[in-house]
Amino acid sequence: MELLFQSLSAITPISTGYKKQLRQFVIEKHYSKHQLLIAEGDKLENVYFIKQGFAVGYFYNDGKRVTSSFWSEGQFLFTAFDFITREKSSTYIEFAEASTVISLPLKHLLELNSTFPEAKAIESFLVVEQQRVKDGRLIDFLTLKGLERYQKLMNTFPDLFQRIAQKYILSYLGITKETLSRYRTKKQKLKINLLILFNTIFLRGLEYSMEFI
Template sequence: MLSTILSDFEQEKFGPKQLLIEEGKIARKFYYIEKGVTRGWLNNDGKEITFQFMFEGAFISSWESLFYSLPSLYNIETIEPVTVYSASLEDFKQKMERNPYIKDFYYNNLQQRLLKYQKLFISRIKDTPEERYNQLFEQSPEIIRRIPQHYIASYLGITSVSLSRIRSRR
């Protein structure tokens, strides 16, 4: 059924370190990742802060920008070569209205992401950096395998040196 969802989308390929969504610009498309990894990050006074990694099977965009035509608050950048399917929001909404399975698939994906954000938010409040790393290692080993260490450190809210110390204690 996924092929039905993606049949009217445009397939696009990007190399590593390419921006799909740019901070300060209005997003015009959203994407479904078929292959590859992206990261969400923002510029905080010249420092890149990574807040999200997106893998195969994820819908990605700057949602506030796409839905409300506001400048994006963040960037979405490829980490490795990526194959995506893209569509405008209008085209996708029409497709969802014609096929309830597509709507269910999309909302299920969004619900799963919302739960991940909630867990990340709570973890940032209550857990130490070492506890956050251990949870990441146990719950998302693909991040440890596929993401450069400096992005993981940023995601955990620590320096690369601190991450090296945590990793050496494992």
């Protein structure tokens, strides 16, 4: 629970009264690997906070699964479209590993808006942030090359390959298996070259120091 409060406090200062109200209705839940949280046709009834685990958002296009989102520890799990419209979802959200989340019923969250100013501020921030991530991905597809999108994704989720199947990463990036292999090879070569450069600089510095001993 404290991790949730820390994340909310990072958005805006929260009062003791607001915390007390949240404690009355939030529920900690556990999900297994590959368990669905939301399926197409469901309506958003809860906002989730990931305490531990990893989740993947996707939809189907002509029968093909297309990865659209990733969420990890410390992030709020929902889609801005489902939150704003309250319509039936066109997205699936599935846990990629055994996960623990804190469930915040949407009905109760909205009721707090009239009593606690921070509640409305938090709601606005979370919705805007989810939409920003979605819009950012679209802009990346229009302005960045595949390698740049890959590098940006790895910076955001460094352990992604250890948490989900490669095919979902390919789908998210919109690239082939062969292209991904080239990207990873380039990254590995860069690491090796940097290591060689570091060792060379270190040894030269050591040799220089020995001259004065």
